[in-house]
Amino acid sequence: MFKGKKYQDSAKLIEKTKLYDADEAISLVCQTSKAKFDETIELHIRLGVDSRHADQQVRGAVVLPHGTGKTVRTLVFAKGDKADAATAAGADYVGAEDMVQKITQENWFDFDVVIATPDMMGVIGRLGKVLGPKGLMPNPKAGTVTMDVAKAVTEAKAGKIEYRLDKTNIIHCPIGKASFGAEKLSDNFNTLMGAVIKAKPAAAKGQYIKSCVIASTMGPGIKVNAAKLGG
Numbered sequence: 090m091f092k093g094k095k096y097q098d099s100a101k102l103i104e105k106t107k108l109y110d111a112d113e114a115i116s117l118v119c120q121t122s123k124a125k126f127d128e129t130i131e132l133h134i135r136l137g138v139d140s141r142h143a144d145q146q147v148r149g150a151v152v153l154p155h156g157t158g159k160t161v162r163t164l165v166f167a168k169g170d171k172a173d174a175a176t177a178a179g180a181d182y183v184g185a186e187d188m189v190q191k192i193t194q195e196n197w198f199d200f201d202v203v204i205a206t207p208d209m210m211g212v213i214g215r216l217g218k219v220l221g222p223k224g225l226m227p228n229p230k231a232g233t234v235t236m237d238v239a240k241a242v243t244e245a246k247a248g249k250i251e252y253r254l255d256k257t258n259i260i261h262c263p264i265g266k267a268s269f270g271a272e273k274l275s276d277n278f279n280t281l282m283g284a285v286i287k288a289k290p291a292a293a294k295g296q297y298i299k300s301c302v303i304a305s306t307m308g309p310g311i312k313v314n315a316a317k318l319g320g
Contacts, residue, residue, distance in 0.1 A: 108314035111282075114303050115274045121308040122267035127158070128305040129263050130274055134285060135299040140254040144292040147260065148253040150231040151284040155273040156248025158266035159201075163245050164188065166205040166213055166227075171238050175204070178239035179246060185212060192216055198223070202245045204233045224251075252285060258299075260285060267305055278303075282318055 102121055109117065115130075122128040138145040164182040165175035175183045182188065182200060189212060191197045203220060205213055205227040213220070213227065220226040227233040231251045235241050252260045264277040282301075289297050301313040 103309055103311055108312050108316075110317060111278060111313050112271070112275060114311045114313045115278060116271045117311050118303050118305055118308065119267055119271050119274070121311075122305040124305075124307045128267045128307060129158070130265050130267060130269075130303065130305055132260075132262050132264050132278065132281060133302045133304070133310070134260045134262075134282075135301070136254065136258050136260065136285075136293075137296045137299045138254070138258055138290060138293045140256065140258050142292065145290045146254065147285065147288050147290065148228075148230050148251075149284060149288050150233075150249055150251045151280055152244050153248040153250060153264065153277040153280055155265060155269060155277055157250060157263050158269065159263070161202055161245050161248075162200045163202050163204060163242050164200040165238050165242060166203070166209040167238050168206075168209070171206050171236070174239040175242055178242040180204070180238075180242045185209060189213070189215060192219065198225075200225075202233065203227050204235070204238055204241045204245065206236055206238060207234055210234060224253075250281070252281065252288075264303075286318070 102117060118130055136147060138147060140146060162181045165180045166185055166188060167175050167183060168185050172183050193216070203225045217226060232241055232244070250262055252262050254260055262281055264281055265274050286297070298315045298318050301315050301318060302310040303313055304310040
């Protein structure tokens with residue numbers, strides 16, 4: 090596979106076999122973000138669990154201290170006072186059955202986070218097949234099924250991210266933009282890692298954090314020394 094000159098230049102700064110301390114890896118990822126746009130910095134964490142077992146699932150949400158650098162569009166399913174509260178908190182879209190119709194009939198997905206009050210889950214259930222694969226289905230563990238929709242909207246806008254295992258037992262999460270600089274990215278990195286380590290299932294045996302790689306959108310991956318991360 091052909092890699093561009095900028096990628097090749099960036100790759101020269103990184104020792105492929107070396108496991109870097111987190112601060113060093115974050116500093117390097119800032120140096121290797123050379124695209125013309127503000128690249129997203131992502132973390133890929135492989136865990137020593139088996140996501141096929143219900144008691145080894147790792148899932149949750151955390152508010153990054155400096156946000157993700159992305160403008161988050163929120164859709165809230167609520168009625169009455171809760172709908173009013175969501176609107177007041179700055180939700181981009183608020184509705185009920187009308188929003189279900191808009192999504193199913195118009196194939197409308199101009200939103201990044203879906204929040205719902207518990208009583209609306211029956212209505213949203215019909216959207217499971219379209220929201221589920223996109224990772225947009227509201228979930229109590231992620232704090233997106235709640236009576237306090239105003240708080241959920243505020244947190245989503247402030248940079249709350251959801252982390253969850255994929256089928257290969259890896260968590261993929263953004264921790265900000267290259268323009269944040271190393272200090273802010275370190276804060277976000279430590280907050281996310283802390284949450285993932287805290288979410289370690291009791292059934293998990295052996296080494297919990299198997300590997301950790303940090304990379305920018307267009308740049309090469311940098312391996313972080315997982316042994317120093319705890320867990």
